[in-house]
Amino acid sequence: MMKKEILVIGAGPAGLMAAIHAAETGAQVLLVERAEGLGGQLIKQTHKFFGSKAEYAGDRGIDIAAKLIDWSKKLSNIMIWTKATVLGIYPDGVVTISHEGKFTLVKPEKIIVATGAAEKTMAFPNNDLPGIYGAGAAQTLMNVHSVLPGKRMLMVGAGNIGVIVAYQLMQAGVKVVGVVEAAPQIGGYRVHAAKLQRNGVPIYTSHSIKAAHGTEVLEGVTICKLDEKWQPIEGSERYIAIDGLCLSVGLTPLTELLWQAGCKMEFINELGGYVPLRDANMMTTNSNIFIAGDVAGVEEASAAMIEGKLAGLYVAAMLGHQKDWFLQDFQLAKQQLSALRSGPASAKVCVGLSKAILEEVV
Amino acid sequence: MFNLRILNHPILDFPKQEKVKFTLDGKEMEGVAGEPIAAALYASGVKILSHSQKQHRPRGIFCAIGNCSSCLMTVDGVPNVRVCVEPLRAGMAVEIQEGKGKVI
Amino acid sequence: MNALPSEERLAKGPVAVFECLQQIPCNPCAEACPRKAITVEHMNDCPSLNEALCNGCGVCMSKCPGLSIFVVDATYEQNKGLVKIPYEFFPLPKENQMVDALNRSGECVGLAEVVRVQVSPNKTNIIWLALPKQMIMEVRAIRLREEEHHG
Numbered sequence: 001m002m003k004k005e006i007l008v009i010g011a012g013p014a015g016l017m018a019a020i021h022a023a024e025t026g027a028q029v030l031l032v033e034r035a036e037g038l039g040g041q042l043i044k045q046t047h048k049f050f051g052s053k054a055e056y057a058g059d060r061g062i063d064i065a066a067k068l069i070d071w072s073k074k075l076s077n078i079m080i081w082t083k084a085t086v087l088g089i090y091p092d093g094v095v096t097i098s099h100e101g102k103f104t105l106v107k108p109e110k111i112i113v114a115t116g117a118a119e120k121t122m123a124f125p126n127n128d129l130p131g132i133y134g135a136g137a138a139q140t141l142m143n144v145h146s147v148l149p150g151k152r153m154l155m156v157g158a159g160n161i162g163v164i165v166a167y168q169l170m171q172a173g174v175k176v177v178g179v180v181e182a183a184p185q186i187g188g189y190r191v192h193a194a195k196l197q198r199n200g201v202p203i204y205t206s207h208s209i210k211a212a213h214g215t216e217v218l219e220g221v222t223i224c225k226l227d228e229k230w231q232p233i234e235g236s237e238r239y240i241a242i243d244g245l246c247l248s249v250g251l252t253p254l255t256e257l258l259w260q261a262g263c264k265m266e267f268i269n270e271l272g273g274y275v276p277l278r279d280a281n282m283m284t285t286n287s288n289i290f291i292a293g294d295v296a297g298v299e300e301a302s303a304a305m306i307e308g309k310l311a312g313l314y315v316a317a318m319l320g321h322q323k324d325w326f327l328q329d330f331q332l333a334k335q336q337l338s339a340l341r342s343g344p345a346s347a348k349v350c351v352g353l354s355k356a357i358l359e360e361v362v
Numbered sequence: 363m364f365n366l367r368i369l370n371h372p373i374l375d376f377p378k379q380e381k382v383k384f385t386l387d388g389k390e391m392e393g394v395a396g397e398p399i400a401a402a403l404y405a406s407g408v409k410i411l412s413h414s415q416k417q418h419r420p421r422g423i424f425c426a427i428g429n430c431s432s433c434l435m436t437v438d439g440v441p442n443v444r445v446c447v448e449p450l451r452a453g454m455a456v457e458i459q460e461g462k463g464k465v466i
Numbered sequence: 467m468n469a470l471p472s473e474e475r476l477a478k479g480p481v482a483v484f485e486c487l488q489q490i491p492c493n494p495c496a497e498a499c500p501r502k503a504i505t506v507e508h509m510n511d512c513p514s515l516n517e518a519l520c521n522g523c524g525v526c527m528s529k530c531p532g533l534s535i536f537v538v539d540a541t542y543e544q545n546k547g548l549v550k551i552p553y554e555f556f557p558l559p560k561e562n563q564m565v566d567a568l569n570r571s572g573e574c575v576g577l578a579e580v581v582r583v584q585v586s587p588n589k590t591n592i593i594w595l596a597l598p599k600q601m602i603m604e605v606r607a608i609r610l611r612e613e614e615h616h617g
Contacts, residue, residue, distance in 0.1 A: 034428075035427075035428075035447070036447075036449070046373040046374060047531065048494075048529075048530075048531035048588075048590070049531055050490055050491060050492040050531050050532070051491055051492060051493075051509075052491070052492075052493050052509055053494075053497060057492060057493065057494045057497075057531065058494030058497070058498065058529045058530075058531060060373065060588075060589075062374075118425070118427075118429050119425060121424070128414075128419055128421060128424075128432070129420065129422075130409035130410050130411070130420055130421065130422025130423070131409060131422065132424065133423060133424055133425075133426065134424060134425050134426070134430075136425070136426070136427065137423055137424060137425050137426035137427065137446075138426075140426040140427060141401065141404065141423070141426060142368060143374060145397055145398065145401035145405075146367055146368045146369075146371070146374075146376040147366055147367060147368065147401050147404050147405045148366040148367075148368055149404075170555065171371065171372050171373060171554060171555060171556075172368055172371065173368065173556075189488065189490055189532065190486075190487035190488045191485070191486060191487055191488075191490075191532030191533070191534040192532070194485065194487060194532075194534065194570065194606075195532075195533055197570060197571055197572055198568055198569070198570050198571070198572055198606045198607035199568070199572055199607050199609075200568065200572030200609070201572070216410060216420050217409050217410065217420065217422070302491070339491065339508070339509045339510075340491045340509070341491075342491070342508070342509070342510055343489045343490060343491055343509070343510030344488070344489055344510070345488070345489065345490045345491070345510075346491070370556050371556070372554050372555055372556045372589060373554065373589045
């Protein structure tokens with residue numbers, strides 16, 4: 001059985017930053033990723049990120065991924081396993097992993113879970129027709145595999161992912177016929193919506209999908225208007241011919257390992273679903289298990305990166321790896337996270353976090 | 363035969379890649395070695411990957427990341443392969459799966 | 467919120483206009499400006515522009531993640547103004563090409579002439595549009611006339 005100081009599960013922005021910053025202190029890290037490559041969702045993000053320099057603002061997600069992957073590969077004390085799925089975290093601290101088809105046991109001293117979140121789906125008749133995708137799936141097809149997900153598409157959801165992916169569909173050459181949003185207002189950043197609207201893509205607020213249509217594949221949808229109680233208004237139905245529909249209706253954290261490990265969980269709507277309770281240093285109710293990124297609460301890549309850095313630094317320090325710059329770096333990361341969350345755009349997340357944070361023990 | 367490959371993209375560079383041959387229900391198809399089988403199929407306009415067990419409803423890609431089980435096909439005789447993450451190799455025999463597929 | 471350039475400053479030459487529309491944590495424009503004309507004091511503030519220092523160079527435009535900065539020039543020609551827009555679609559228009567000028571709602575409000583196409587290494591290209599002066603605070607996008615983007 002392999003022993004390791006720190007096991008980081010998931011090599012998206014949070015996991016990469018956790019592994020990098022822990023390794024920079026001298027700790028021995030095993031970074032495990034179930035996909036073939038590193039980078040998580042960053043590898044599909046062709047848009048430029050917001051935030052400040054610390055979160056690589058102004059850089060495209062794909063370029064940030066390249067920088068972080070490069071950095072992680074340069075640190076010889078990070079062992080990287082791809083095509084490696086963590087199967088379980090057991091009460092005796094043993095972690096089981098399926099690595100390239102082989103069943104492996106690892107005993108880490110500390111674990112950082114950075115498994116991210118998955119797309120939700122939506123219930124309506126024929127929602128299983130080929131041509132109906134999660135928004136992330138459309139991104140994967142066009143930005144990673146250079147395949148058009150459709151020629152004429154509608155986006156459901158005007159949160160950030162919906163409005164960003166709608167724009168990326170346009171860049172790939174898809175005719176985007178509109179965005180429907182059930183709420184009376186657009187949830188995503190206004191600048192993302194503005195890019196669509198000034199290019200003639202309508203955003204229909206208080207609208208939803210009534211049904212999808214098609215015999216073998218998607219051929220069209222019926223959309224309808226919603227009243228103040230979010231109920232369909234009779235007579236407001238409209239048929240739109242499309243060959244692709246993207247559902248961008250929220251993400252939910254991928255927390256199976258944390259449930260199994262016995263961490264205390266709570267359903268917090270503002271964070272996307274069930275999340276583990278944690279202290280201000282990203283530690284769950286199991287003092288050997290830490291979290292970072294969307295698994296801790298659905299937010300943004302910028303927050304994921306800084307949470308990863310915090311968790312990596314703290315865990316390394318717990319194991320006795322503490323460089324002179326630790327305290328300064330740690331405090332700076334906390335300030336950056338605070339600054340990111342201090343504006344009106346983060347109000348909902350802050351409400352969620354207030355329910356998720358345990359009293360600090362130190 | 364459709365071609366839904368993106369050749370020119372304003373942000374991304376997609377270099378020309380060598381194609382390999384594989385079969386779908388015995389019919390010859392083409393795709394890029396190493397890309398997910400589902401990507402090769404969608405690029406050729408094939409969107410139906412299986413039919414559901416009870417109602418034989420057509421199914422295709424939903425999550426494209428290996429989470430949801432919408433894309434299960436039989437590959438080289440092995441059922442329930444998640445083709446949205448399984449890499450294509452030359453000569454693969456891919457079959458549209460009916461329901462749970464046959465193991466024996 | 468977002469301050470529009472003063473009439474005085476517009477009369478002096480090209481200047482940047484920020485259309486961030488809301489407070490979000492973001493400051494790459496301030497970091498990018500070679501003349502330090504942009505201030506974002508606290509990360510969630512909207513940018514504040516020192517009009518005297520800004521010369522409308524447009525470096526901030528390429529860096530802005532929201533593609534929400536534009537440069538307008540009311541002094542371009544006697545009857546024409548200039549608007550620089552960020553552009554991330556293919557095909558790129560060609561110089562001297564006439565294009566449909568769109569307002570913020572995507573409605574065509576007239577024609578514009580493409581004066582220059584600056585291809586940027588970071589792929590946020592800048593297109594200079596010459597159009598009737600009274601439209602410089604209205605036009606924020608274009609539609610190519612012969613072919614759509616490429617679909």
